[in-house]
Amino acid sequence: MTQDPNAEAQIAPSEVGANAADTGERQTTGPVDGAVGVQEDGYSDHEVAVASNFEGHTASRLDPDAEPVLEVENLKMYFPVKSSGLLRRTIGHVQAVDGISFQVPRGGSLGLVGESGCGKSTTGRLITRLYDPTGGSMMFEGKDLAQISQREMKPYRRDVQMIFQDPYTSLNPRHTVGAIVGAPLSVHKIVPKNKILGRVQELLEVVGLNPEHYNRYPNEFSGGQRQRIGIARALTLNPKLLVADEPVSALDVSIQAQVVNLLQDLQKEFDIAFLFIAHDLAIVRHFCPEVAVMYLGKIVEIADRETLYSHSHHPYTQALISAVPDVKQAAIGGRRERIRLEGDVPSPINPPSGCRFRTRCSYAQEICARVEPPLLQIGWRHKVACHFAGELGAHPATPVTTELLGVDDQGTPTGTAATPLMTGPGYEPEWYDLKTKQLTSA
Amino acid sequence: MTSTVPSSTPGSDSTIGRTEGPILVVEDLTVTFPTEDGPVSAVQGLSYSVEMGKTLGIVGESGSGKSVSSMAVLGLHDAKSSQITGSIRIDGTEVVGLSENRFRKLRGNTVSMIFQDALAALHPFYKIGAQLAEAYQVHHPNASDRDARRKAIEMLDRVGIPQPDSRVDDFPHQFSGGMRQRAMIAMGLINDPSLLIADEPTTALDVTVQAQILDLLQDLQREFNSAVIIITHDLGVIAEMADDVLVMYAGRCVEYGTTKEILTHPEMPYTWGLLSSIPDISASTDARLIPIPGNPPSLFSPPTGCAFHPRCGFKDKVPGRLCYDKMPELATGSGRVEHLKRCHLANPDAIYRAEVLPEIAPDLVEEIR
Numbered sequence: 001m002t003q004d005p006n007a008e009a010q011i012a013p014s015e016v017g018a019n020a021a022d023t024g025e026r027q028t029t030g031p032v033d034g035a036v037g038v039q040e041d042g043y044s045d046h047e048v049a050v051a052s053n054f055e056g057h058t059a060s061r062l063d064p065d066a067e068p069v070l071e072v073e074n075l076k077m078y079f080p081v082k083s084s085g086l087l088r089r090t091i092g093h094v095q096a097v098d099g100i101s102f103q104v105p106r107g108g109s110l111g112l113v114g115e116s117g118c119g120k121s122t123t124g125r126l127i128t129r130l131y132d133p134t135g136g137s138m139m140f141e142g143k144d145l146a147q148i149s150q151r152e153m154k155p156y157r158r159d160v161q162m163i164f165q166d167p168y169t170s171l172n173p174r175h176t177v178g179a180i181v182g183a184p185l186s187v188h189k190i191v192p193k194n195k196i197l198g199r200v201q202e203l204l205e206v207v208g209l210n211p212e213h214y215n216r217y218p219n220e221f222s223g224g225q226r227q228r229i230g231i232a233r234a235l236t237l238n239p240k241l242l243v244a245d246e247p248v249s250a251l252d253v254s255i256q257a258q259v260v261n262l263l264q265d266l267q268k269e270f271d272i273a274f275l276f277i278a279h280d281l282a283i284v285r286h287f288c289p290e291v292a293v294m295y296l297g298k299i300v301e302i303a304d305r306e307t308l309y310s311h312s313h314h315p316y317t318q319a320l321i322s323a324v325p326d327v328k329q330a331a332i333g334g335r336r337e338r339i340r341l342e343g344d345v346p347s348p349i350n351p352p353s354g355c356r357f358r359t360r361c362s363y364a365q366e367i368c369a370r371v372e373p374p375l376l377q378i379g380w381r382h383k384v385a386c387h388f389a390g391e392l393g394a395h396p397a398t399p400v401t402t403e404l405l406g407v408d409d410q411g412t413p414t415g416t417a418a419t420p421l422m423t424g425p426g427y428e429p430e431w432y433d434l435k436t437k438q439l440t441s442a
Numbered sequence: 443m444t445s446t447v448p449s450s451t452p453g454s455d456s457t458i459g460r461t462e463g464p465i466l467v468v469e470d471l472t473v474t475f476p477t478e479d480g481p482v483s484a485v486q487g488l489s490y491s492v493e494m495g496k497t498l499g500i501v502g503e504s505g506s507g508k509s510v511s512s513m514a515v516l517g518l519h520d521a522k523s524s525q526i527t528g529s530i531r532i533d534g535t536e537v538v539g540l541s542e543n544r545f546r547k548l549r550g551n552t553v554s555m556i557f558q559d560a561l562a563a564l565h566p567f568y569k570i571g572a573q574l575a576e577a578y579q580v581h582h583p584n585a586s587d588r589d590a591r592r593k594a595i596e597m598l599d600r601v602g603i604p605q606p607d608s609r610v611d612d613f614p615h616q617f618s619g620g621m622r623q624r625a626m627i628a629m630g631l632i633n634d635p636s637l638l639i640a641d642e643p644t645t646a647l648d649v650t651v652q653a654q655i656l657d658l659l660q661d662l663q664r665e666f667n668s669a670v671i672i673i674t675h676d677l678g679v680i681a682e683m684a685d686d687v688l689v690m691y692a693g694r695c696v697e698y699g700t701t702k703e704i705l706t707h708p709e710m711p712y713t714w715g716l717l718s719s720i721p722d723i724s725a726s727t728d729a730r731l732i733p734i735p736g737n738p739p740s741l742f743s744p745p746t747g748c749a750f751h752p753r754c755g756f757k758d759k760v761p762g763r764l765c766y767d768k769m770p771e772l773a774t775g776s777g778r779v780e781h782l783k784r785c786h787l788a789n790p791d792a793i794y795r796a797e798v799l800p801e802i803a804p805d806l807v808e809e810i811r
């Protein structure tokens with residue numbers, strides 16, 4: 001736990017000084033069509049025009065040939081739990097992130113979903129080195145970000161930036177927008193002092209804010225506009241990877257779409273890779289061609305968007321997806337049945353043995369308590385960690401993992417050697433086919 | 443305005459002794475707050491009604507007046523710092539201007555409310571069970587402490603809290619977010635209210651917990667035949683829960699009708715905007731998100747004409763300066779069932795099908811007729 005990668009240094013508010021702070025609540029004024037320049041409410045014309053012309057903003061696609069920009073392997077974060085009282089001994093650990101592996105392709109997006117407390121934000125904070133990992137590696141540009149010191153990390157802070165959930169608390173209220181967005185430039189001494197303002201105004205324009213508003217304070221902006229300021233700040237150093245932790249969940253529905261579209265446009269324009277963390281499965285589906293599902297500190301399923309949302313094989317993924325209300329389907333009477341998940345997420349201090357999901361899983365059997373299911377590649381770009389992996393309604397009656405693990409159906413070792421499993425962050429050209437129980441390729 | 447749904451047949455035990463007709467009728471409700479910059483009207487000319495056994499969804503952006511209007515129904519606005527006009531009849535009784543004493547008898551008994559923030563609504567220093575028991579005894583003064591405790595345990599069990607007879611002695615912080623929300627629902631239902639108002643009951647929750655809570659509300663409603671108002675900004679929740687939906691913008695109703703009608707044949711560009719700005723879990727991934735540009739208006743300087751005009755991309759289809767100068771009346775739509783909308787557009791359904799639907803749900807163009 002160290003410094004904020006988006007750390008704001010003090011830079012003096014511009015000589016123009018702050019405008020009298022007005023209410024902070026604003027409205028669009030002036031005609032939307034035909035106006036020139038930037039509107040009163042701070043949005044640039046471009047933004048309104050795009051919104052009303054229904055242009056662009058299609059979902060991004062998977063590029064299977066893209067090289068990974070980030071490769072995370074067996075990443076762990078254990079937070080010590082201290083006893084109360086004077087001695088404050090460590091009496092256990094919160095296994096917030098427990099051995100996760102994944103890749104983020106250059107210019108692509110990986111979504112990270114899961115219930116509250118499953119370790120999504122911790123993962124994001126590890127990658128930006130707000131936390132020092134307990135174990136594992138995070139390869140970025142040939143360097144293991146997990147191994148280097150905070151000082152050695154400094155140049156990488158330019159490349160790996162974070163957007164935070166709460167646009168109300170993530171900006172320093174006493175700094176002008178210009179100071180906030182320009183801070184990384186002066187901290188990293190990238191442009192001469194007299195060029196900072198120009199660059200700041202450019203960035204404000206890019207995120208659809210009025211560049212003349214650089215001398216205003218965060219409280220003069222609405223939630224959606226503040227999130228844009230946070231995005232402009234993250235863009236200041238031309239990052240290659242953006243960790244976006246719930247970037248839209250604090251915003252009104254209508255404003256969420258503005259920010260999602262903006263992020264998509266920026267991704268295309270600047271070829272930025274995203275680790276997109278959100279609990280809203282529909283937003284993640286819209287934004288990310290690949291998605292990982294976390295449960296209690298582990299990835300339980302990871303796949304390309306189509307596979308994950310239409311052919312998931314993990315009971316937890318299936319329950320999550322079934323819980324999302326579907327507006328347009330419900331409207332035409334096509335309401336899907338929800339899978340009821342009983343109970344709450346168990347404590348990450350004492351996670352269940354074997355499969356961590358077993359206390360809430362309706363398919364759980366003895367083997368699930370005894371043997372941890374490995375995250376197994378079962379398709380071209382599909383990995384799942386479940387002894388009874390199968391599509392909804394077609395989970396097999398006997399475990400699919402026994403031969404690989406060298407155990408019987410109850411999870412007792414049979415004496416036959418376990419098959420070495422592919423556990424790396426990426427995908428192999430061959431995978432374990434569930435039907436034939438053989439290695440297969442495309 | 444009357445309800446858009448045919449009268450349900452009240453027959454279950456909980457409705458015996460009730461007068462006929464909707465449990466709640468709101469007519470021309472206006473709520474005004476005096477501020478340093480002059481009076482602001484957070485809710486204006488709002489009318490709706492709810493039948494027993496039915497669910498009304500109220501949807502709109504933050505600040506659109508959803509909570510203010512519902513708090514008026516519960517008499518929760520301070521008479522000194524707010525001015526309420528119009529009529530609110532709960533089970534036939536006019537409650538606008540009712541004394542706090544008489545309101546207290548209705549609240550928690552005939553109507554009760556579930557708030558968005560369960561932690562804030564539960565007292566941190568009292569055990570969950572004690573708070574439930576107290577809520578029960580307020581309306582059952584003759585109930586013994588033992589009876590009240592038994593009732594508290596029964597309610598916790600009913601809302602799905604495991605081991606209710608031991609959890610009843612927990613403090614709120616010992617419950618998870620979802621459990622606290624359930625405890626609050628238990629509190630809202632402990633006196634079998636005829637009308638339950640749930641203000642964003644699931645906004646802060648995970649989808650899995652949200653699904654549990656929504657299931658629970660539906661089960662309980664089926665069991666007690668109570669009427670429910672669910673306030674949310676999530677059209678998904680509306681789609682799954684509500685029989686009728688009321689869309690609010692800048693303190694006014696801008697569209698009102700059965701949920702199916704409003705979600706399949708919306709006629710007001712703001713409703714289109716709400717539908718366009720959310721991705722659907724099963725939609726084609728090529729569907730676009732079309733945000734509503736700009737921000738909700740300030741109550742201090744509401745726009746002239748149609749309050750939505752600064753953000754509306756369809757006003758050039760209305761002749762002249764009508765949208766800028768004249769507020770549209772809430773008028774009957776062109777739909778097949780009773781459907782009210784506040785918009786000057788002459789042929790909204792045709793525009794929606796030709797210009798909006800193909801962009802946001804290309805796969806549904808054929809299905810929605």
Ligand SMILES: Nc1ncnc2c1ncn2[C@@H]1O[C@H](COP(=O)(O)OP(=O)(O)OP(=O)(O)O)[C@@H](O)[C@H]1O
Nearest residue numbers: 079094096115116117118119120121122123279348
């Ligand atoms: N600094 C910390 N010290 C101890 N435990 C922590 C710390 N930060 C997080 N945790 C614990 O680690 C687990 C994962 O937390 P994390 O914030 O990553 O969850 P999340 O998936 O982002 O959840 P949410 O959806 O609620 O944001 C939780 O059990 C949390 O309580």
Ligand SMILES: Nc1ncnc2c1ncn2[C@@H]1O[C@H](COP(=O)(O)OP(=O)(O)O)[C@@H](O)[C@H]1O
Nearest residue numbers: 475484502503504505506507508509510511741
């Ligand atoms: N006591 C009050 N005094 C002045 N304005 C208020 C008061 N309560 C609410 N408002 C304003 O009324 C408007 C509607 O609020 P509310 O009903 O809470 O919105 P929501 O639709 O998000 O529930 C908001 O602009 C809010 O700031």
Ligand code: SF4
Nearest residue numbers: 355358361368386387
């Ligand atoms: S391994 Fe067992 S408990 Fe875990 S998800 Fe699969 S069936 Fe359920």
Ligand code: SF4
Nearest residue numbers: 748751754765785786
């Ligand atoms: S009245 Fe005019 S401005 Fe208002 S919603 Fe209809 S078309 Fe748009």
Ligand SMILES: [Mg+2]
Nearest residue numbers: 120121122245
């Ligand atoms: Mg988080």
Ligand SMILES: [Mg+2]
Nearest residue numbers: 508509510641
């Ligand atoms: Mg509210």
